[in-house]
């Protein structure tokens with residue numbers, strides 16, 4: 001490859017500071033170092049967690065950064081020590097690593113890994129190492145991935161090699177939203193056949209949770225959102241009842257409890273709002289109800305009554321749907337290719353990287369499920 005070993009100058013959307021539009025810039029991407037892979041990003045989704053960092057979390061040490069963590073691309077070159085990847089491989093960069101050596105990776109109980117950026121930088125939401133510079137300044141790699149760039153560099157423990165036949169402008173969504181929601185239902189809640197579920201928030205993450213509930217055999221899937229435009233889409237993924245909290249004077253947990261003779265078996269919070277997290281917990285049935293927090297929030301504290309848990313409910317959370325990332329993403333790509341999981345149905349808009357701010361505005365205003373940005377030609 002003509003570019004191997006050299007600095008690549010390319011286009012990226014830079015978040016110079018919080019709460020401001022992203023700026024298209026020319027950045028320099030250094031060659032991959034030991035155990036790193038440089039990837040030409042072909043397509044990327046825009047996830048609410050990108051918006052969270054930009055508009056809600058706004059961590060002072062988290063800027064300037066290149067956002068984006070739901071991408072797919074092609075390996076351009078590899079650094080010393082990389083044997084698993086070759087130029088030309090189709091890959092998905094992973095915001096949660098799987099080193100396969102640490103105590104977390106060795107445990108079947110979790111998908112957390114202590115080696116990636118998340119180990120000590122959860123609050124900042126970006127890696128301390130970066131291969132990006134722009135105008136002489138170091139630019140951080142958001143969630144270790146930074147897919148809003150034509151090229152990125154990722155440690156091989158956070159890259160999944162996928163089926164070369166997979167369409168990158170679709171399977172990029174398996175890099176975050178779809179796996180996150182789907183896995184939260186099947187891996188974390190462990191939804192059972194014949195059960196009753198409620199999913200709060202019907203963005204891509206919530207809709208993927210609906211799909212997980214459906215594939216696990218849930219009988220009743222109650223879709224909850226304050227934006228009724230989302231209900232049509234939720235039907236496609238298997239929801240069969242729809243509740244808009246704005247249509248009720250009573251607390252939503254009471255509404256669901258009355259609908260289900262005491263509460264749902266499983267609830268999934270896919271909004272990122274601590275009040276909704278509490279409602280989701282309180283919507284589950286005493287004795288065995290399980291509520292999973294999927295929505296991202298690191299700034300507000302949640303509260304609840306201990307009796308809710310004493311009465312036998314379980315409150316848990318999941319990162320990336322509990323999937324061990326490197327092992328599971330290629331499997332999920334296969335499941336998509338074999339039509340076992342839907343992906344295309346999440347995509348409501350296709351734009352190019354330089355239209356990124358339009359994609360962000362649409363998500364902010366609930367006008368899209370997922371926008372896929374074409375970053376470079378395949």
Ligand SMILES: NC(=O)c1ccc[n+]([C@@H]2O[C@H](COP(=O)([O-])OP(=O)(O)OC[C@H]3O[C@@H](n4cnc5c(N)ncnc54)[C@H](O)[C@@H]3O)[C@@H](O)[C@H]2O)c1
Pocket residue numbers: 046047048049050052176177180200201202203204205206224225226227230245270271272273276293294295296297318319320321363366368369
């Ligand atoms: N845990 C993880 O690993 C992980 C990964 C990806 C995303 N996330 C988080 O998941 C959440 C959802 O992401 P997304 O990309 O689907 O976002 P999105 O913005 O597309 O969807 C959020 C949905 O929640 C709805 N909503 C807002 N307030 C509500 C309320 N009070 N009650 C019910 N519904 C409400 C909105 O109308 C919208 O449909 C975000 O918080 C995101 O940061 C977590």
Ligand SMILES: [Zn+2]
Pocket residue numbers: 047048049050069070176177
């Ligand atoms: Zn995400």
Ligand SMILES: [Zn+2]
Pocket residue numbers: 097098099100101102103104105112113114115
């Ligand atoms: Zn590990």
